[in-house]
Amino acid sequence: MNIYLPIAEISVNIFLILGLGVAIGLLSGIFGVGGGFLMTPLLIFIGVPAAVAVGTGANQIVASSVSGVFAHWRRGNVDFKMGGILLAGGLAGSTLGVWLFSLLKDMGQIDLVIRLCYVVFLGIIGSLMMVESIRALARTRRVAKGTASRRKLHEHNWLHGLPFKMRFRKSHLYISAILPIMVGFFVGMLSAIMGVGGGFIMVPAMIYLLGMPTIVVVGTSLFQIIFVMIHATFFQSYLNQTVDVLLAVLLIVSGVIGAQLGTRVGSKMNGEQLRSLLAAMVLLMALKLLLDLVITPTDVYSISLPVSQ
Amino acid sequence: MARAIHINLLGAIAGGLCFVFTMILGNPGRAEALVADLSDHLIAVTTDFTGTELLLFGSIEEEGEVIVVVYGPRQPVTVRRKDRIAGIWINTASEIFGGVPAFYHVAMTEDATEGLPLSVLQRHQIGPDNLKFDAPDTMSEAERRDFRAALIRNKQATNLYSDEPGLIEMRGQRLFRATVVFPVNVPIGTYVIETLLVRDGRIESAQTTPLFISKIGAGAEIYRMAHTYPGPHGLIAILIAVVAGFGANWIFRRL
Numbered sequence: 001m002n003i004y005l006p007i008a009e010i011s012v013n014i015f016l017i018l019g020l021g022v023a024i025g026l027l028s029g030i031f032g033v034g035g036g037f038l039m040t041p042l043l044i045f046i047g048v049p050a051a052v053a054v055g056t057g058a059n060q061i062v063a064s065s066v067s068g069v070f071a072h073w074r075r076g077n078v079d080f081k082m083g084g085i086l087l088a089g090g091l092a093g094s095t096l097g098v099w100l101f102s103l104l105k106d107m108g109q110i111d112l113v114i115r116l117c118y119v120v121f122l123g124i125i126g127s128l129m130m131v132e133s134i135r136a137l138a139r140t141r142r143v144a145k146g147t148a149s150r151r152k153l154h155e156h157n158w159l160h161g162l163p164f165k166m167r168f169r170k171s172h173l174y175i176s177a178i179l180p181i182m183v184g185f186f187v188g189m190l191s192a193i194m195g196v197g198g199g200f201i202m203v204p205a206m207i208y209l210l211g212m213p214t215i216v217v218v219g220t221s222l223f224q225i226i227f228v229m230i231h232a233t234f235f236q237s238y239l240n241q242t243v244d245v246l247l248a249v250l251l252i253v254s255g256v257i258g259a260q261l262g263t264r265v266g267s268k269m270n271g272e273q274l275r276s277l278l279a280a281m282v283l284l285m286a287l288k289l290l291l292d293l294v295i296t297p298t299d300v301y302s303i304s305l306p307v308s309q
Numbered sequence: 310m311a312r313a314i315h316i317n318l319l320g321a322i323a324g325g326l327c328f329v330f331t332m333i334l335g336n337p338g339r340a341e342a343l344v345a346d347l348s349d350h351l352i353a354v355t356t357d358f359t360g361t362e363l364l365l366f367g368s369i370e371e372e373g374e375v376i377v378v379v380y381g382p383r384q385p386v387t388v389r390r391k392d393r394i395a396g397i398w399i400n401t402a403s404e405i406f407g408g409v410p411a412f413y414h415v416a417m418t419e420d421a422t423e424g425l426p427l428s429v430l431q432r433h434q435i436g437p438d439n440l441k442f443d444a445p446d447t448m449s450e451a452e453r454r455d456f457r458a459a460l461i462r463n464k465q466a467t468n469l470y471s472d473e474p475g476l477i478e479m480r481g482q483r484l485f486r487a488t489v490v491f492p493v494n495v496p497i498g499t500y501v502i503e504t505l506l507v508r509d510g511r512i513e514s515a516q517t518t519p520l521f522i523s524k525i526g527a528g529a530e531i532y533r534m535a536h537t538y539p540g541p542h543g544l545i546a547i548l549i550a551v552v553a554g555f556g557a558n559w560i561f562r563r564l
């Protein structure tokens with residue numbers, strides 16, 4: 001059954017969209033990732049214009065992060081103060097991101113930049129995940145032999161010497177506010193350009209750069225993603241008219257069902273082996289996007305409608 | 310995607326019958342050299358739109374050849390060329406062409422263009438090569454030709470321009486019919502359908518018929534809302550997402 005998407009202006013099989021939503025929801029439920037970094041490129045692969053995929057992705061992430069934040073909030077695992085500081089940087093960053101987006105679109109380079117960002121970040125994240133899961137698998141073997149060593153909570157480095165120090169009680173941190181603002185800004189900018197929540201960059205940055213305890217990381221990141229994505233949705237709709245509500249609703253409904261199934265399935269499965277599978281998938285996608293950039297295109301010419309206004 | 314293209318058969322039959330009756334009952338002394346009409350003057354792009362087919366039919370007074378040209382709304386189009394830089398294909402050159410029909414289709418009776426001089430083909434824009442675009446002055450002749458050819462090639466690749474002219478069938482000496490296929494990605498707007506009667510290497514008679522393609526139904530309302538009230542549209546999109554997020558949480562806590 002085909003359905004015509006009013007803003008994307010293409011006709012797609014409704015079951016393909018629903019299947020995509022369930023599959024990505026399932027993955028995000030199992031691994032606790034947002035899934036935006038899989039959703040946006042897959043939407044582009046099935047023919048949704050890149051700009052619409054990015055705008056609609058932002059809208060869908062609002063729903064998934066709202067529904068996701070509750071579980072963490074109930075357990076008290078959201079650092080609202082840290083979230084607020086990250087958000088301040090995030091809003092500024094995503095404003096710049098949306099502006100850069102339309103600038104690059106005018107220059108005809110937006111597809112290239114989106115793809116390059118995906119190649120770089122999917123490549124890095126995929127490799128890190130792969131290494132991590134291989135190490136974890138090795139560690140469980142070593143634990144069995146009784147040779148595992150305990151890891152340090154976090155290390156201090158020059159970044160902790162910056163001014164404007166603030167106390168973050170929930171995160172047990174006393175660090176410069178500049179650091180989370182910069183992290184928020186950078187991730188906000190990328191998420192506006194790539195159409196992702198940015199959790200997959202934010203979470204490692206919070207753990208390794210800010211030194212936050214792992215337990216509050218996911219909840220806090222979800223909390224700030226909600227508002228950054230609300231901001232991005234509004235401006236993508238207001239400036240570029242690239243939010244397809246019909247597509248978003250289909251993805252939200254199927255994504256939520258997938259995520260709920262995923263949380264249930266995830267608890268019964270071997271996480272580390274699954275994680276290496278996801279890593280392999282992410283790396284494959286990065287490779288496919290890279291090949292698209294490197295292989296000689298069938299037609300070196302392309303056409304598009306010039307930007308109105 | 311390969312769902313049966315739905316034809317407005319009833320409309321076509323009714324229209325055809327009316328037409329034939331007018332032909333029979335009408336005053337034969339005032340018969341026109343060329344009469345043509347469409348099975349439908351409005352294509353509604355609804356949420357289950359998968360493309361459509363229209364029937365173009367008509368009659369000619371005396372023997373001759375018929376050419377039909379369908380133009381979509383004219384709009385500017387940017388053509389970009391990629392070059393390999395550091396191993397990666399990057400858009401380097403671009404040009405904007407003005408007045409490019411969003412959709413273009415030609416159908417003709419066999420060998421209708423034979424004997425037609427190029428000037429006539431160009432004046433009536435018969436065949437993609439004879440389309441008139443506003444080309445930028447900044448380019449060299451050769452470059453312009455390449456970009457122009459690329460534009461047409463890209464349009465053909467998305468089925469918006471016809472590769473080969475369609476065939477107009479004759480029914481006897483005077484009645485003709487042709488089907489025009491509008492793909493699912495057909496742009497909305499006002500279309501012009503020009504029917505030309507060719508005889509002895511010149512255009513004897515021409516008739517223009519309008520066609521409207523517009524979005525209708527819930528999808529159209531969403532599109533209109535998004536473009537006329539982008540602010541409120543964004544807020545509603547956010548509201549839907551937030552409510553859906555809360556709702557999902559509420560429902561699944563009870564399961």
